[in-house]
Amino acid sequence: MVFLAKLHGQVIGVCSSHIVDDGQTALLECAKVAASERGKGAARLMYKNLIELVRARYPEVKKQSFISDPKLDRGFCVLGKQSLISLRVPSINVPTLISEVISNMKKRGDEYYEPIPLQPDDVQSIFLNRTVIDTLLPGGRIIQRGSVFKPLESNLDILLKRDIVWRANRKGNPRALSLGTAPYRDPMGNRVFVINMFGEDLSAVKSVFLSQLQSLPPLQENVICLLSVNSSLSPQMWEFCINEMGHEKGKQYWNDEIIVEDDISQNYI
Template sequence: MDWPGLRMCPTRGFSELDLDFCLATEEDFEEVQSLSNDERHYMPSIYHSWLRERNRVVVLAKRHCGVVGMSSAHIVNDGQTALMEGLQVAASERGKGLARLIHKHILERVRARYPEVKSQCYLTQHEYFKGFCVLSKQCMIFLRFPSINVPALISEAIGNMRKSGDEYYEAISLQPDDVRSIFLNRTVIDTMLPGGRIIQRGSVFKPLESNLDILLKRDIVWRADRMGNTGAVSVGTAPYRDPVGNCVFIIDMFGKDLPAVKSVFLSQLQSLSHLQGDVTCRLSVNPSLSSQMWEFCTKKMGLEKGKQNLKNSYVIEGGIFQTIARL
């Protein structure tokens, strides 16, 4: 989930005295959902599961008894890092410094409740600011399926790859033990994972046993081109309906081997064969492959560009105490 780049300057329009901060509840769902109604957002699909998740804080900002913003912090990396997710502000209240106040408040809650946490991490499409470390960059490709006949689409793409002499791998589905074997492998971590991190639907994790325990409980499609000498691995988030009714499928791809990445991408799409209606896909790849994957998807497969085109996302990490002091 995207996290805006918060500029370190005085807030405009809002002060902390204007807001009431509280922990989110099930009863707040409709108001939280209204924050996303004008966007293709997956917050409504995960809100309830977030409230049940261990070591997570979900905070709402209210004004005049109505929800005007929210944010979440998930304690990961063996309790050392606050993964910041879900920062949203009501459309009518944007540009007034509210995001910065919410960020400050949730960091203070984390510091009080989890004193062992010293750093924060998030994924953003926006400009980063001084005091944070940029761990990696990924490129997001937004696609739309003109037809939902996925099996025919995949079959044709495979046939075209073979005709043109491209390598094609019959990608494999990963079981929990396979996931641990691959994502805890030092070579995979150092050469394939962006900044040595696993990215899943905007969440950022170090490749640790405890984090894999979290991810393996989620509805995820795990794929790799092969177990030994792996060239590409991917994490596919189960499709969800966005606020305007489109079915959205998110694929986070790791690796720089283009034939392997193409093969694993096609394997991920096989799980879409049962879907009906409009389907959009957000594919995240290594920036070195962005133009080639864009050409493969749009020119070779006939997929249409989504609401956005190509966009970079950055994995950002920094200290909690330093950020609070600057906010």
């Protein structure tokens, strides 16, 4: 369901909702508002009307879920939190850079895993595994580019239809998992690559992160990489990305993101 906001006949904003979790939850996705209208309450008004529309059309939906900035917490029911890292990946020979980084890691004696691409059957078996859900997924939820999903077969069917690169440090008893969303253009014209990382093992997370960067197509321009990681790893991953890989810090809108899920009758917006 998509909601458009217009002013004097011109579209100034858009927000959307998907019904997920076997029809039980309305997933609210980030509102996009024209620069000239930001800070004027357009996003809040769109969300308010969108929720009312969901309640009217889908009375069986009981929950709402979304990602938010902790600074905007209005008494949210928070399931978990991830930290955000924004990087500028230069348009250089990325495979060569990553090979050098891996070589340096091995020379120092750092633990390195050869990450494994996950096929649909692997995704189903790993992300429905109770141990993985309880120990790796923040709040027991899968996060993909700002969207929240319970680890259910129906939700994985949705995600497997999207252009996502799935990686793990290993299939059996994984320590790190990740979803890399195919690069896209943001409203400013930048190419953006979103990597959602799950796990607290630093070596495994580094290895899987490098594998995601290796999956990028040849770059003709700089790419902004938005990486979400377990908050306990944020300082080490910043140090790794800036000092060891030589990436530049990108524009940071949020430092953290919280995973919110509550009764749809709650009016947070």
